[in-house]
Amino acid sequence: MDHKTGVEKKTQEEERVRRLSSDLHSEILDLSAGDNIPEGCKRKKKIKTTYAPRVSVEIPVIGPVETAEFMTAASQGKVKVIETYLADDGNPNAQDELKRTALHRASLEGHTAVVQMLLEKGADINLKDQLGSRAIHCACRGGRLEVVKALTSNEADLNVRDKLNSTPLHVATRTGHTTIVEYLLSCGAKINSRDREGDTALHDAVRLNRYKVVKLLIAAGADTKIKNHEGVTAVQQVKQWQSDIMETLQRLEKLREVGVVPSENNSTEE
CATH class of the missing domain: 1.25.40.20 (Ankyrin repeat-containing domain)
Structure with a gap:
């Protein structure tokens, strides 16, 4: 009898653990779904607001x-x-x-x-x-x-230069601060200024893949034909990048053909 009771308790415990595990799995799936993330954030925020907010008080000097x-x-x-x-x-x-x-x-x-x-x-x-x-x-x-x-x-x-001949617009572009770029342009910052390498902000934006900044600069009238000291325009940088990628892929394919690099067909995904 005691053995039977023990088995039943063990079975009930396993069932409880299984349900908890299932509930936890469902909750993770809910939170990972894009539409449910805001709701999850709301729940988290609601829990936080039950505590008194901490006030940062500066110590008297x-x-x-x-x-x-x-x-x-x-x-x-x-x-x-x-x-x-x-x-x-x-x-x-x-x-x-x-x-x-x-x-x-x-x-x-x-x-x-x-x-x-x-x-x-x-x-x-x-x-x-x-x-x-x-x-x-x-x-x-x-x-x-x-x-x-x-x-x-x-x-x-707003057009002052540092030792690299970079303007504030160059700096904001490189660091990807779109709102700063937009504000500087609205204040009349010179859009086509070139740094020590001859690069404009547009050159920097293209090179660093700052897509939103590129759109802002072009909409504000950035000159796409300006060449840097290497004789390359911002548009040509894109073509050069694509050419480099193509060259790398072709070189990789040749290495696969001679067996230096494993073929894609031999690789497996887990």
Whole structure:
């Protein structure tokens, strides 16, 4: 009798595990389906909101702030530290070992409040770092539109160049920040400027496969016939890339024919 009861309990336990496993499998399939992902996100969000939101409170600053601490605070967006340093007549244009100012750092990290405070307290918007980048270059690399707007409203030069002759538009294009590219174009940034290699933003966008940026640049009137220092236009870059791919495939096929590379028919998928 005890043996029978034990078997029944074991069977019930196995059935319960099977159902749990089946339910879990179904839930995973539901979440992996495209149409159900938003619903899954809603459920997850609903669970999160049952907890009290954490409020980030900046620790009060006690005593004087050193320059190194000020520079770190600019990268981390610590407004009170910046405020204390500047209130004690700290130099807003202090530079680190790479000649970056606090404005460079805050612009790169996207701390709009710090950027605005620094500009109000006399930060030089035109100072260059070791690579010749201004704050506007850093902002375009960082990708925070509010920072780019703050610098633009303080007369940042949208066509300024770094040591590679790159403009803010080049930088925004390379980093794939479409909204920044769109904003710079709306502000009248020069669309056909060429960098040290003779590349325009369109060259960069094509080379890096920034499809949305390519569309924006062409719609804004980018010249597709400009050649870089290698004598190649942005359109020819595409053809050159296709030619290189074709050449690689043909070379691979020859290696397969002589047995150096295994034939596709011999490979199996699991």
